[in-house]
Amino acid sequence: MKLTFYKYQGTGNDFVMIDDRxxxxxxxxxxxxxxxxxxxxxxxxxxxxxxxxxTEHDFEMVYFNADGKVGSMCGNGGRCTVHxxxxxxxxxxxxxxxxxxxxxxxxxxxxxxxxxxxAPAEIEQGDDYFFMDTGSPHYVQxxxxxxxxxxxxEGRNIRYNxxxxxxxxxxxxxxxxxxxxxxxRTYERxxxxxxxxxxxxxxxxxxxxxxxxxxxxxxxKVMGGQLQxxxxxxxxxxxxxxxxxxxxxxxxxxxxx
Numbered sequence: 001m002k003l004t005f006y007k008y009q010g011t012g013n014d015f016v017m018i019d020d021r022x023x024x025x026x027x028x029x030x031x032x033x034x035x036x037x038x039x040x041x042x043x044x045x046x047x048x049x050x051x052x053x054x055t056e057h058d059f060e061m062v063y064f065n066a067d068g069k070v071g072s073m074c075g076n077g078g079r080c081t082v083h084x085x086x087x088x089x090x091x092x093x094x095x096x097x098x099x100x101x102x103x104x105x106x107x108x109x110x111x112x113x114x115x116x117x118x119a120p121a122e123i124e125q126g127d128d129y130f131f132m133d134t135g136s137p138h139y140v141q142x143x144x145x146x147x148x149x150x151x152x153x154e155g156r157n158i159r160y161n162x163x164x165x166x167x168x169x170x171x172x173x174x175x176x177x178x179x180x181x182x183x184x185r186t187y188e189r190x191x192x193x194x195x196x197x198x199x200x201x202x203x204x205x206x207x208x209x210x211x212x213x214x215x216x217x218x219x220x221k222v223m224g225g226q227l228q229x230x231x232x233x234x235x236x237x238x239x240x241x242x243x244x245x246x247x248x249x250x251x252x253x254x255x256x257x
Contacts, residue, residue, distance in 0.1 A: 001257045005036070007043060007250040008084065010113075012196025012224020013076035014250070016043050017084050020050040020062075027062065027070070034068035036255065043253065046191050049077050051084060058090050060098040065190025073101040073135025075199015075243045079113040082106040083247035101135040113247050117203050119231075119238035123211070130208040134241075137169045138204035142212075146175035146183055151194040155187020172201045180214050182206065183221045196224030199243050203229055207238060217244075 003025075006017040016036050018025060026032070027050070037045045047065055054060040061081045065071040078099060085095060086108055094107040105116040120132035130140040139158055143149065155171040158164065168189035175183045184205045186198040206218040206229035217230040227245040231238050
């Protein structure tokens with residue numbers, strides 16, 4: 001039996017994408033997911049995504065981390081899935097779909113995928129950090145010269161500290177380069193390494209920046225390219241949060257099961 005897959009990337013965050021509307025993929029086969037994501041013995045990816053039917057919306061996105069476990073919301077993965085659904089002909093201009101953190105809206109305009117993100121219900125602010133859930137939990141720390149930082153070491157130290165080691169968190173290091181511009185580097189749980197981009201992380205960083213005076217839209221440079229986050233803000237409440245950026249189908253392949 002052959003498994004048809006598509007390789008996708010969104011600002012360097014890469015995914016194995018599978019049209020699983022017939023629900024033939026065994027979502028409990030953690031070893032297969034881990035193998036497909038392995039960069040030496042598999043296709044190689046930060047995660048694997050199944051596109052499935054949904055009774056009320058255009059489709060459902062089921063996301064797995066590279067370790068083979070079902071993950072929480074992935075922003076760049078969501079943008080790639082929207083692009084894939086458009087490629088499959090599931091919608092024309094705009095779409096709604098279901099993901100790990102609930103309902104999402106999206107549309108494609110001028111080659112960019114605009115994905116509506118769920119705004120954080122609560123934002124924790126410490127002496128030198130922010131912590132919030134933008135579909136996945138994110139720790140945000142602002143630092144100078146973020147490009148010089150050992151993200152693997154520093155991110156791993158926070159991800160596995162006493163507070164987070166049980167459930168994990170993504171860790172973002174941010175440099176504000178202009179009033180509405182950020183550079184972000186992210187250590188992702190599940191991948192357990194720095195990734196070239198993290199959509200839910202970029203969203204969290206833009207919201208954290210807005211709490212320090214940045215206004216919408218916020219331009220965000222990541223290791224894999226450029227993203228943008230727009231939002232409406234009333235007091236400390238956010239709405240209409242959109243993650244905006246490119247998504248690309250890299251190639252199509254088959255895997256023998």
